[in-house]
Amino acid sequence: MKALLFLGCTVPVRNLNYEVSARKVCEALGVELVDDAALACCGYPLKGTDQAHALTIAARALAQARGHDLPLVALCSACAGTLAEAEHRLSHNPEEVARVNAELAPLGLEYAPGVRVTHLVRYLLEEVGLEAIKAKMTRDLSEFTFAPHYGCHYLKPSETIGGLDDPEAPTSMGALIEATGAKVDNYPRLKDCCGGGVLGADEELAGALAGAKLAELDARQVTAMALVCPFCNVMYEGQQKAIAKRMDTKFKVPVVYLTQILGLGLGMTPDELGFKLNRSKPKELLAAFKE
């Protein structure tokens, strides 16, 4: 199994624990990730103000991916969502393809439909398969409980990235957590948005969105919250202290990436999985796997 890795802007600079654990888990599960330094940004940051150029940038990445003839696998939900949306929009709209290709031609690139875009979690479930993943697990995590945060762009809009899971009752992250033997907490605020999309415009509002979920999970005392998106991480891990302060309360919710949980289940050490870079440390996990 081979896939082209789409790293995007944030993961390779700010979320090396996600990247390192994702790469190790893929390797252990027989997935070869191919790198291409030319890929860079997906275009999402421009969408709100200039969606025409955002689409050209996404089309540029899709054109480059086409040259590899491999599925394009993103770690970031915003990248996966943006690229999938671009593929959907362009494959239904010949006029936009003409415009985009006029802009790409001077760069020696041409968009043509047909690239499969997917989030890493989806790729693991659809290509490796839950049973095969379970069969590779070597360590039992049954004493731990994780609270998945699905986030928004991993599941929505279902028009462009639907089919894997039900955005109103998602189970796909939970299934992977349970593959390690660990328990899943499907808490009441499971579907809440992290608020990351509005952080630049209104920090207080973004904090209110993330804070409600953090407060709930703090009270439920899960081993850790599990993420699959670096933007959700900005809110739940990066902003956690500031949010608690603004709410005039104290809480500490450990935050991990789903790939770090899978890596532990596959027998890897916390060091190999980049746990040193987790700022809201999952103390219970680290104590259990101290070398």
Added chain:
Amino acid sequence: MSVRLNDCDPGFKHEVAAEPGSEGIRACFACAACSARCPVGANRPDYDPRRLIRLTLLGRREEVLASPLIWLCSSCYSCGEVCPQQVRFTEVLTAIKNIAAREGHAPPSAKVTAELLAKQGRLLEITEFENQKRADLGLPPVEQRPGDFQAILGIEPDQGEAGEEPR
């Protein structure tokens, strides 16, 4: 507040609907399913997707484009999932924001974002420091190749000052 029809621009809804992805605005029948599901609205009662659609359909062009509220959407796509009319409000609002940006209403961070992409090909800068950190973890180096981004965005090298990093 009463609506004076003289202040309305009946072409505004067509202008919005002409942006890609937002044709659905015409189908809205004001059921408010989107407003009920919106997490931003739950925290900010002045933010209401249905109301923004009504104002747009009524042609309150300047009021909508200049409103700070249009920048408060978290892009969670929840509204679209519950809309019985396939309005795709997130895309409608993207269209409105795009028009607002063209008329100078975009937040300053928008310009910085485009300049960073033209300068770096990515939002976050890659220096030797980042690649050293990556190497320490056994990760391959990443590169900045802004050339394509400069060409697409029409921003010349060096013109783009790297300002504050957007969050």
